[in-house]
Amino acid sequence: MLFNSIEFLIFFPIVCLIYFIIPHKVRWAFLLVASYYFYMSWKASYAILLFGVTTVNYLGGLAIANSKNKETKKWILIFTIILSLSGLYYYKYFNFIGNTINAILNNLGIGISIPFLDLILPVGISFFTFQALSYTIDIYKGQMKCETNFGIFALFVSFFPQLVAGPIERATHLLPQFYEKHKWNDKNAVVGIRLMLWGMFKKVVVADRLALYVNAVFNNYQKHSGLSYILASILFAFQIYCDFSGYSDIARGSARVMGFDLMVNFRFPYLSENVTKFWQRNHISLTTWLKDYIYFPLVETNPTVLRMCVLIFITFLLSGLWHGADWTFVIWGIWQAVFLIYDILMRKKRKRMEKWFKERKLLNLSLGFRYLVTFAIICLGAIFFRASDVKQGWAILKGILSLKEGSLFIDAATLSYSFIALILLLFIEANNTIDFNDFIMRQKTLSKWSLYYIIIISIIVLGVFDNSAFIYFQF
């Protein structure tokens, strides 16, 4: 079920209504049923996978908590991780690894090949697997007590607002909320609806509109010029941001209406002065997951610069693979890692330069320049995120760097609408400190209502309603 579908428009108010009518003690069971229904409306049989990951981590957590031996705890954790990731491996990485091995064997002249499996990737598998794993790892690290109620734990893994595309919640943050007694609260409802409205604007007005231009260039890249590649790459950066942060806003908003607080996943990352800052503001739930469960545990034992650089490289390589089982995502991950490592190596020099600019009262100018450079780096990396294969990615990157001949592809209707929507987006997002709600709270009544009006009219008049799925569903 998509957030931007008629089904969700009916599903969500009904769920809310029932949720607040029924007694508190059965609410978790109702939300669990609603969440599984939400997931099963896409492909019912894959709920088994969701249930499997839930069961493995519930039992794993229980076993770790009940075990007194540190070594046993460690082996239970490893076993739980392997079992949890096996579904992810089978559905997401089996064909990728198989194809890579086949290519190597072919090059060596060995006539053995691993069969290709015709599989449909279960929606949100990477999200709920990582969310469930975070619980088990937290139990192992002694950061929380294990959850004994299987139903509540199953709800934590499958909670429908964030089930298929995050934010990847932590058990320490979300699990206790299922025990809280939520009463209908006007303030929560207003905040939630605002977030949902803004998320919908980002998805259907900006992301899906930009997709029309981006798809036209990327799907037919041979015919387009370097200038068109540049414009398409810039627009894709906004498309992916609006698509994913739009989903997160709707997820946070719908949870908030019911009284739940989900973590902020984006803080307009395109206003970042370097790639490190970008990753502190972009897909925060995944970045912090990777940082807390992979990077920090490995780096804290011996935090040398070399070790940090190697671990950043590994972490972002994994981040690339988390996004997709393709070499394009591997390249994208390496691209991010290279600039993050550069940031570490240049930290001292950067501080000296900042001081120099500050003394000459040029700090704002240098900041603006760094925003632009960071944005350019992200846009160039995004080419591989969008490209259907490595060949296409290289061709587009080469086309940009050599300014491939030809005129700029102008789809006047799409671009004119896109720019109207982008101006509104940039104005609001650049003035946010936390989220859209924070922006709205600072407005006077008239501007607040005008903004609601403009956003709703924009959704109706400029929205693309082709029921297109959110990009991050595929991960």
Place this chain on the structure above:
Amino acid sequence: MKRLILKLVILTLLILSSDIIIGILLRPLISKIPNGRYFKIYHTFYKTDAEMVLIGSSACETGVNPEILEKQLGLTVWNGARGDQTLLYFEVATDKLLERKKVKTIVYFIESMRFETEIDISGISQLKPLTIVDKSLIPYISQGRKLEEYFLKSNLYACNSLSYYLIRPMLSSKSIDGGVETKGQKVKIGSKSSLLNYKYKGISFKGVYNQQKVDRYLMMFKKCRDQNVNVIVITLPRCNPPYELSRTIDTLKSMQDEGLFRYFDYYTDQRFIHKPEFFYDEGHFNKEGANYFSEILAKDLFDSCSLRK
């Protein structure tokens, strides 16, 4: 709770009143917009009294000169083709023309791989603004999509994504679609440089044969026959026909034996193949090509169908 409901009601009323105002403003305006997107469809659906109407996509809109057909056949002709349009537009145009009982012959221009692709619903959405003046268009546009059907009751949504095309004809002297002075033809001048430098590469089209589409075309032709309207089907030439095999053309050839329509295949006509001087781009004639092709078409229609008055 009451405060929240009150706020939501106020906001809803604001949107609804805007919707009504937009409808009131647009209703008289749409039919008066200079030559452009809506005028062309409006004329084709509700105004034309032509005896022969051409229905197709941009290749037909640019590629057939109705004046030449009129001269040769002695019939009044209107080129009702529109860019980006396929089966769904053909269906609604057919129904609207048959409702008005003026048309005697409908000429459908079907592209070479049309039966080997999915039904494209994107093109038909360009008809949305016309739902402000004619709600009977809603089922054609929504194609069973409940959400779309519901939304199309809104005048604001009827302008969704298309206000650009509503405004553009009023701002630009250059028409977007063919106007009345050219009887619906959109004339293209010269040839694109990409066409002159084109290197021919024949490829086999690997589409999936779509029986549902074929059935819908047949149903449309039957409707015409039931009202004694002649049906002619044409596949236009291309400068460098990219597909070596076309199951669509074979199907059309075999289907014409059932007597529902006459079929003329010019897809690989040697008089046009690899002759960029007749083409604006790969699949669209320029002025010279359109005139030359229209002469040939008029002669063939005259010889084979006895269409002359």
